[in-house]
Amino acid sequence: MTTAAQHAYDSYEALVEDYFEKGWTDGLPIMPPTPEKVAAFLECAGLSGDEVLGTVPTREVTCTAEQAAANAVMAGCLPEYFPTVVAAVRAHLQPKGNCHSTTGTLSGAAQAVIINGPIRNELGVASGAGCFGPGFRANATIGRALRLVIRNVCRGIPGFLDRASYSTPARYSFCFGENEEASDWEPLHVQRGLAPEQSAVTVHSLMKMVEATDFTSRNAEGVCDTLVTNIRANGIAGDAWLGEDGNVVIVVGHEHHRFFVEEGWSKADIQQYLWPRLNAPATSATDRMARIGKPEGILIVAAGGAGMGASWLLLPHLALAITEPVS
Amino acid sequence: MELEWAGVPSIAIVHEEMRGSAQAIARVSGCPDYEFLTVDYPWVPIAIWSKEECLELAEIMAPKVLTALTGQS
Numbered sequence: 001m002t003t004a005a006q007h008a009y010d011s012y013e014a015l016v017e018d019y020f021e022k023g024w025t026d027g028l029p030i031m032p033p034t035p036e037k038v039a040a041f042l043e044c045a046g047l048s049g050d051e052v053l054g055t056v057p058t059r060e061v062t063c064t065a066e067q068a069a070a071n072a073v074m075a076g077c078l079p080e081y082f083p084t085v086v087a088a089v090r091a092h093l094q095p096k097g098n099c100h101s102t103t104g105t106l107s108g109a110a111q112a113v114i115i116n117g118p119i120r121n122e123l124g125v126a127s128g129a130g131c132f133g134p135g136f137r138a139n140a141t142i143g144r145a146l147r148l149v150i151r152n153v154c155r156g157i158p159g160f161l162d163r164a165s166y167s168t169p170a171r172y173s174f175c176f177g178e179n180e181e182a183s184d185w186e187p188l189h190v191q192r193g194l195a196p197e198q199s200a201v202t203v204h205s206l207m208k209m210v211e212a213t214d215f216t217s218r219n220a221e222g223v224c225d226t227l228v229t230n231i232r233a234n235g236i237a238g239d240a241w242l243g244e245d246g247n248v249v250i251v252v253g254h255e256h257h258r259f260f261v262e263e264g265w266s267k268a269d270i271q272q273y274l275w276p277r278l279n280a281p282a283t284s285a286t287d288r289m290a291r292i293g294k295p296e297g298i299l300i301v302a303a304g305g306a307g308m309g310a311s312w313l314l315l316p317h318l319a320l321a322i323t324e325p326v327s
Numbered sequence: 328m329e330l331e332w333a334g335v336p337s338i339a340i341v342h343e344e345m346r347g348s349a350q351a352i353a354r355v356s357g358c359p360d361y362e363f364l365t366v367d368y369p370w371v372p373i374a375i376w377s378k379e380e381c382l383e384l385a386e387i388m389a390p391k392v393l394t395a396l397t398g399q400s
Contacts, residue, residue: 215373216374255371255372255373306344307344307372
């Protein structure tokens with residue numbers, strides 16, 4: 001007999017079917033959140049079950065560590081992943097992580113979970129070839145755990161408070177690491193004020209992701225100009241509530257990264273080059289202002305494998321990218 | 328390999344970044360020791376190469392191809 005919370009089932013299949021029936025999954029099977037497993041997850045994070053990780057005031061939601069642990073078990077996480085899941089949940093449920101808007105929006109915004117620091121290698125978080133998934137348990141299940149929390153705790157259920165017109169496959173799970181070993185670039189979490197040895201999670205809600213391909217440029221400036229063109233083709237409206245702190249995330253691919261390294265460009269150099277060009281006035285419907293308040297609001301992340309002359313642009317929804325330490 | 332099997336002397340040229348997948352294809356094709364030539368940086372794996380870049384690369388690779396096919400340098 002398989003036991004989960006207060007329910008008992010004759011078989012695993014019966015449990016899974018009942019969870020589907022109750023609407024507690026993302027459409028894929030889950031692992032049973034047995035009390036023993038939930039307790040093991042909480043112990044791994046050093047948390048009591050009633051510890052509050054965050055709230056969604058508009059929805060009358062309070063997310064506890066026990067709820068997050070149950071969903072992390074369901075997602076297929078290992079216990080040692082749970083502190084990272086906790087950091088992701090805390091980040092997303094910060095007021096300017098804006099859970100209510102980013103998970104309810106017609107646009108179907110997704111949440112990218114970017115992992116930095118030693119925990120990446122300890123958990124086997126992929127940051128190189130294929131890092132957007134599928135194929136890597138840590139990436140797949142940590143990202144899925146956040147999404148199950150959004151569904152089962154924060155009430156982000158399609159047709160209820162999730163009003164996405166299409167949604168996106170990135171909402172099943174979207175988690176990857178920064179390839180900190182690829183160069184001496186300052187890792188994202190260090191740029192955001194944390195120590196290099198501190199592991200951290202950055203959650204960025206994205207309106208859409210756009211591939212910026214450039215097989216022609218052979219230098220850093222050329223790649224930057226391609227990034228500008230692709231971001232401005234979409235535009236970034238900015239938002240009064242977010243003020244000057246808005247973000248865009250640029251995942252710089254291996255082949256583009258090489259040019260920056262060869263020419264000695266730091267992340268700050270890229271930010272300084274891009275910022276005025278992104279904020280320049282629109283010239284046409286396909287060349288629009290991308291309003292980012294400060295150069296450091298442009299978050300540069302190295303990730304991905306060799307081959308494609310491409311970087312990915314994670315264009316923001318109405319939220320800030322929030323970085324939380326993994327403790 | 329298929330050209331080889333069809334009786335056409337041939338040699339594959341792959342980018343160094345694709346060496347792993349070339350070796351994997353050779354292995355699953357039953358030819359784990361299949362030899363191929365590689366191209367490395369500054370020629371990037373996928374690119375719109377200029378005519379000059381193509382000619383420069385051809386000058387480097389042509390002797391290697393001849394050697395691989397004929398055994399003569």
